[in-house]
Amino acid sequence: MVIEIDFNSDEAIYVQLMNQIIMGIATSRLQEGDPLPSVRQLADTIGINMHTVNKAYSLLRQEGFVTIDRRRGAIIAIDVDKMKALEEMKQNLMVALARGYCKNISRAEVHDLIDEIFDEYGIE
Template identity: 50%
Template sequence: MLIKIDFQSETPIYIQLRNEIIKGIAKKQLLQGENLPSVRQMAEDIGINMHTVNKAYNLLKEDGFINIDRRKGAMIGSMQNIITEDFMMKLNEEVDALIAESCCRGMSEKEFIDLCKEKFNSYK
C-alpha cells in the first residue's frame, strides 16, 4: 500500500498517516491480521520521526483499527462492530460542519449528496 503524506499540509502528519491507513483498510488493501511495518520501518519509509508513527499507531489502536503486540507488532484488527457512540458523535459533528460550509459556499444538497455517494462508493 502506498501512503501519501503532504508535508505542506496544515493537517498534522500523524493524522494524515492515520487516515491513509484507514483508507487502506476500507479499500481492502490492508486486511485483518496483516502486519503493518514496525514504527521504525514506517518512519524510515516515509521519512518522518518515529514518534509521529507511534502517535498514529496509538490513535489507530484506540479506535480499534489495529492491535499492537510487543512480539508481533502492529496488526490490522477486526473491523466488526466498531461503530461506537463516540464515533457517531464525531461523525455527526464533522458532517454538520461540512454541510454548513458547503451551504455557505453555495453547494446544493444534490451536489453534496452526489459527492458523498461517489466517495462512499469508492470504498466498496
C-alpha cells in the first residue's frame, strides 16, 4: 500500500495517514487480517516521526479498524459493531449535510455524490 502525505496540507499528518488506511480498507486494497508496516518502518518510509504513526495506529485501534499485537504489530481488523458505526456515521453526516445545506447543495446532489462514492467502492 502506498501512503502519500501532503506536507503542505492543513490536515494533520496522523489524520491523513488514518484516512488513507481507512480508504484502503474501503476500496479493498487492505483486507481483514492484512498487517500494516511497523511504526518504525512506516515512519522511515514516509519520512515522519514515529510518534505520528503511533498516534494514527492507536486511533485506528480505538475506532475498530485495526488490532495491535506486540508480536505481530498492527493488523486490519474491522469492528463488527454495526450499530455503533451507524451512529458515528450519522453524527458525521449530520455535520457534513448541514455544511452542504448552507452552501445550497440539494438533496439530489447529495444522493448523486453518495452513489458515486459507493460505485468507487464497488458497493451495491
